[in-house]
Amino acid sequence: MQKKNGKACGSCCVGMNRACPCCSEPIGDIRCRPLEKVFAAMSAPCKFRATGCMETVGYNEKRSHEASCPHASCRCPFDGCSYEGLLLYNHIQDDHATDAVVAMGCLRGTTVTLHKSKPFHVLLHRSGTRVFLLLNGGDVLSGRSLSLVSVGPPSHANCELLYKIELAAVVPGPGELALSASSTVPCVRRLEGFEAKAFLFVPDSYWGSSGTVSVTVHV
Ligand SMILES: [Zn+2]
Ligand SMILES: [Zn+2]
Ligand SMILES: [Zn+2]
Structure with missing residues (x-):
């Protein structure tokens, strides 16, 4: 559980009418700051590695990189043709x-x-x-x-x-x-x-x- 201030809270808050009984701070619509930091620091290989992209991109940049990645494959427009490359x-x-x-x-x-x-x-x-x-x-x-x-x-x-x-x-x-x-x-x-x-x-x-x-x- 997380409070609005982003501090982690123990099991005390679970099922307590959306307010923490030890400090009465409301719980809900909460952001999980530690997890956000973990995601931001996470990086992964571009999904077009198999077709030659050697980039490793951060979680937040992954979408925009893959949208413009020069190694993304293209699909043949002809009906019944399965070529993609x-x-x-x-x-x-x-x-x-x-x-x-x-x-x-x-x-x-x-x-x-x-x-x-x-x-x-x-x-x-x-x-x-x-x-x-x-x-x-x-x-x-x-x-x-x-x-x-x-x-x-x-x-x-x-x-x-x-x-x-x-x-x-x-x-x-x-x-x-x-x-x-x-x-x-x-x-x-x-x-x-x-x-x-x-x-x-x-x-x-x-x-x-x-x-x-x-x-x-x-x-
Ligand atoms: Zn608490
Ligand atoms: Zn790429
Ligand atoms: Zn084709």
Whole structure:
């Protein structure tokens, strides 16, 4: 038992109407200072040791370290593929090359023909490390939501990745606007559970009779 002042108390306080009978100090909502100190001093290996991280981090820093640890593994986004590791870029080149993977250009952008029923299109950055997914979300009414996400470790805070997506209307319908949007690229290690906070809304009418749109992505 612990009193509010953090001093440890003996068994005298247990079951005594939440007040200590020997000093009448209230018991409850108590902090356990000695234990807090023990936790703060405790350090443990990063949970990505198996994939090469040799860091030992304190209890309080463990979460933030593991969120940005460069040795954290990434999950392959393709349905039915169980790959999880550090070499997602190479894995996609080796195992999913036919799944419409294109190499990204930096200045001119990369143009992708996206089918309405396809949940994402993989883009491999020319740098040879980053994997981007052009997401085609079905969570909005009367259209689709397009956005870009990177599957990999977070970018450094001082050099955020920016992207721009533009829709090229093959035959612009009457009254149709040119659509484009830009934002920062969120980085995730797995696609499951990810929800884009910002996206380009593409109304149903833009998808045409072929059910496709032509999208240009700049990163
Ligand atoms: Zn007591
Ligand atoms: Zn680590
Ligand atoms: Zn895979």
